[in-house]
Amino acid sequence: MSDSAFQLTAIVIYLLGMLAIGYAAFRRTSDLDDYMLAGRGLPPGVAALSAGASDMSGWLLMGLPGAIYVSGLFESWIAIGLVIGAWLNWKFVAPRLRAYSEVASNAITIPSYFEKRLRDRSHVLRIAAGVIVLVFFTFYVSSGMVAAGKFFDSSFGWPYMTGLLVVSGVTLLYTMFGGFLGASWTDVVQGLLMFAALITVPIVALFVVGGPGEAVDSMRAVNPDALNLFAGAGDTNALLFGLGIFSTAAWGLGYxxxxxxxxxxxxxxxxxDAKAGRRIGISWMILTCLGAISTALLGIGYFANDPARDLGDPETVFLVLSQIFFHPLVAGFVLAAVLAAIMSTMSSQLVVCSSALVEDLYNLLGRRSAPRTEVMLGRLGVLVVALIAFLLALNPDSSILELVAFAWAGFGGAFGPIVLLSLYWRRLTAKGAIAGMVTGAVVVFVWGNVDALSSRMYEIVPGFLLNLLVAVVVSKMTAQDDPEIQAEFDAMERQVRTDKVLEEQEA
Incomplete structure (x- = not known):
């Protein structure tokens, strides 16, 4: 068999496995709660690996290594910010959101949680949140499709369009039929595959380039600042440099x-379960980020020592190294890890888009349908969003990192402050949440499309801060005592404390 045949065999085995998992989840899905939230029954390990895999996407194996390959270790501030943000998210958001979303009339989507938590009878908050989900996730899903097209072009020389069709088609199938449970189960397998690949490739690369000393010398010969986390500090104003680091690390705010x-x-x-989930999820995240960073840095040294090889697109450094170092069949499974990263994120985002269309828009504006009908509408919603994202991804020159950055900032700026305030501040009002959310989304959209602004500061920072300010000010202006909201807030806090006590007793 040729090298390509071995690699394609591994890819086909992986894709068939994903479809099989999606079918198994399909047989356990009977109503919209199952389709959107898996009946609130995820164990912490599944939730942690699912969150990690759906979080990182093709950015971890392509976007991040590409940025570090070009600019050096300075670009790892993104990863540092993300690890810190993820830890804070698991620590301070996870337990309260799990309790509050159930206490607030069993909300199964973020927009429905906002509406029920804040008693917004006008439905404006829920509709606005649903629209924001659809707009920014369409860009996010599109970034995964771009990564898929680049993947097959780099790995097998296939046309960009072929990669789009294959990955989009398989992901669409198992997501449409498996729903949230199918996405979560496939995420676990994909997360483990990503972990194995990101640990194995840099270890092998280190031996190939001749060990740590040789690797460092080769990197510095190409880029003297390759290993400098503070590269450029002496070439610019200290304040501007500090703002640059803060802007890069501010990705963590998006969580x-x-x-x-x-x-x-x-x-x-x-x-x-949030405590165990945090430990598993953050451990996975630290190790995989270190693997991605190490792969890029070692790639600098490797290609410097072998100038006959042309890397081409820096975002393919992980793909190219895996093909060089391993037997074609093993390399095929390593390459499948890239597909895992891409597909795990796309599937999770498509399910959330589906929930926004059905639970937060269709059912809100019309009458509720039979459970089976709602699930079918959810599947149609997945299809619609996927088709729009596909059209956006037709441009092969799109940057994965830029598409992800824009969508990530959109959600962080629009939803982040409202999630935190809803969990920790009793006085948040529906009008305050609406005003803050719209402010954050608009600021991110405008700021991100003005080069003079976005080049100075990542748009998530002004979007997040202005959202927070507006939400607090408007809430103070419109605050009214609501005994039901106060009672629910107390019930949430009691449930969190009770669960914590039970956990300590079991330990």
Missing amino acids: FGQPHIIVRFMALRSAA
């Missing part, structure tokens, strides 16, 4: 508002 991640918190078996 509080990412629906495809925090919905995993809502699906946990109990608030107490």
Whole structure:
């Protein structure tokens, strides 16, 4: 067999496995609660790996290594910010959101949680949140499709369009039929595959380039600042440099508002499971980020020592190294890890988009349908969003990192402050949440499309801060005592405390 045949065999085995998992989940899905939230029965390990895999996407294996390959270790501030943000998210959002989303009339989506938590009878808050989900997730799903097209072009020389069709088609199938449970189960397998690949490739690369000393010398010969986390500090104003680091690390702010991640918190078996989920999820995240960073840095040294090889697109450094180092069949499974990263994120985002269309828009504006009909509408919603994202992804020159950055900032700026305030501040009002959410979304959209602004500061920072300010000010202006809201807030806090006590007793 040729190298390509071996690699394609591994890819086909992986894709068939994903379809099989999707079918198994399909047989356990009977109503909209199952389709959107898996009946709130995810164990912490499944939730943690699912959140991690759906979080990282093709950015972890392509976007991040590509940025570090070009600019050096300075670009790892993104990863540092993300690890800190993820830890804070698991620590402070997960237990309270799990409890509050159930206390607030069993909300199964983020927009419905906002409406029920804040008693917005006008439905404006829920509709606005649903629209924001659809707009920014369409860009996010599109980034995964772009990564898929680049993947097959780099790995097998296939046309960009072929990669789009294959990955989009398989992901669409298992997501449409498996729903949230199918996405979560496939995420676990995909997360483990990503972990194995990101640990194996840099270890092998280290031996190939001749060990740590040789690797460092080769990197510095190409880029003297390759290993400098503070590269450029002496070439610019200290304040501007500090703002640059803060802007890059500010990716971590986005975690509080990412629906495809925090919905995993809502699906946990109990608030107490958040602690175990945090330990598993953050451990996975630290190790995989270190693997991605190491792969890029070692790639600098490797290609410097072998100038006959042309890397081409820096975002393919992980793909190319895996093909060089391993037997074609093994390399095929390593390449499948890239597909795992892409598909796990796309599937999770498509499920959230589906929930926004059906639970937060269709059912809100019309009358509720039979459970089976709602599930079918959910599947149609997945199809619609996927088709729009596909059209956006037709441009092969789109940057994965830029598409992800824009969508990530959109959710962080629009939803992050509202999620935090809803969990920790009793006085948040529906009008305050609406005003803050719209402010955050608009600021991110405008700021991100003005080069003079976005080049100075990542748009999530002004979006997040202005959202927070507006939400607090408007809430103070419109605050009214509502005994039901106060009672629910107390019930949430009691449930979190009770779960924590039970956890300590079991330990």
